[in-house]
Amino acid sequence: MKNPLEAFVGFHLVRTGNLGLKALNSSYGDLPVRHPDVAVAMVIHANPGITQSSIGKMLSIQRSNMVPIIARLEQRGWVERRAGKGKTIGLFISPDGEKVMPALQAASQSAEDFIAAKIGAEAFEQLRAILKKIS
């Protein structure tokens, strides 16, 4: 049976995007997070005091869709909000958040390993370089 979609990068991107999604979310195991939560936590961790809007721009997440993500992270006590200029709110990883960050990093890394094992180390590195070019 022929798969005519193999020639189309667009369709491939959609499918492999879903593969990445499943790899990431299954890697979290019992951790009560989804992949956007982890991504946002990592960005806050690397940029203490960053605002929701800035994170949204960095990760291509709409402002409105940032709200429930931050709310979850705050509710778990992993992220703190401190008033900034105007209506802005600075975001910081809390002490409890610092404790869980290594687990989040390790889980994300295991998803990386899963993908690398699936396509081979060489293709994996090429893929990383190209995707980096896109964003």
Next chain:
Amino acid sequence: MKNPLEAFVGFHLVRTGNLGLKALNSSYGDLPVRHPDVAVAMVIHANPGITQSSIGKMLSIQRSNMVPIIARLEQRGWVERRAGKGKTIGLFISPDGEKVMPALQAASQSAEDFIAAKIGAEAFEQLRAILKKIS
């Protein structure tokens, strides 16, 4: 501002997958289709008489999620169903479907061009080769 996710292929895949999704769906313009419809139509076109289940396996779409896709294609008169062995139903592109296939192909190709323009022809070909390796 640092973006720690640039190091993670998994997150990249999710984001670029969404990029591919938007590129594809916006390329269809006035055509009353979404990207799964086009993908399925292309597979039927390349494999006359194929069953829903086989398409689902090829494209990683659940059996249950194939139902509304086929229903839409049939309702538009682009796809015909003919009884096969047992409970199986063979799928075929109808004459009306044949007429619209070039437009679907062209639209999908324009999405390809959009992505290629975004990352450059060289990276695009590398990307195609690697993604082909995944599926």
Next chain:
DNA sequence: TATTGTTATACTCTATAACTATA
């Protein structure tokens, strides 16, 4: 028992519009 088609449903993620508050 295994496969196919189907229905119903829940969940995740994204998109849009509109509102308030601040500069």
Next chain:
DNA sequence: TATAGTTATAGAGTATAACAATA
């Protein structure tokens, strides 16, 4: 005006369970 945060809502896509029909 422009930006930040928020609320509400709609839509697309995926996942799961359960059922009937056929081999």
